[in-house]
Amino acid sequence: MKTLIVGASTYPGRYSYLAANSLLGHGHEIVLIGKENGQVSGNQILHGQPELEGIDTITLYINPTRQPELYDYLLSLKPRRIIFNPGTENPEFEQMAEDQGVEAIEGCTLVMLSTRQY
Known part of the structure; x- marks a missing residue:
């Protein structure tokens, strides 16, 4: 599974x-954007x-105010899920993702990995 880290x-x-x-x-294989x-x-x-x-998973580390310019790009990658790490929560983008069949998760990648929920 390939994970894109946005805000590397x-x-x-x-x-x-x-x-x-x-x-x-x-x-996991990673791709970094920053x-x-x-x-x-x-x-x-x-x-x-x-x-x-x-790209299977996108994990966000950028402020919600910087996300709108990336909405179309990130959704065009057709990920299975997008993880909104603490401080990146964005109801608008989460709804857009869900509307396109992309799972939107408010969570912490580090915690998910350490608890084997990733």
Whole structure:
């Protein structure tokens, strides 16, 4: 399963960084999108709206005010689910996702991984 992390960071204290490493540690393939240049555990942070295929899960680490510009792009990736981590909850986007058959989960990727709910 391939997970897209939106809001990726090279800073070890950021939850997106911790999630990237935890996902890798649990055997998941990751794709990173963020504003920063750099890598996380050998995975390059991509910018903008790159063409991607095979995304199962999108996990969000960006403020809801920054999400509207990505609605169409993220939904076009046809993920199975979108995880809205704490602070990223967005009822408008969650409803849009559900309307397109995408499961919208308000949860924490790190907790889901540690409790085997991922």
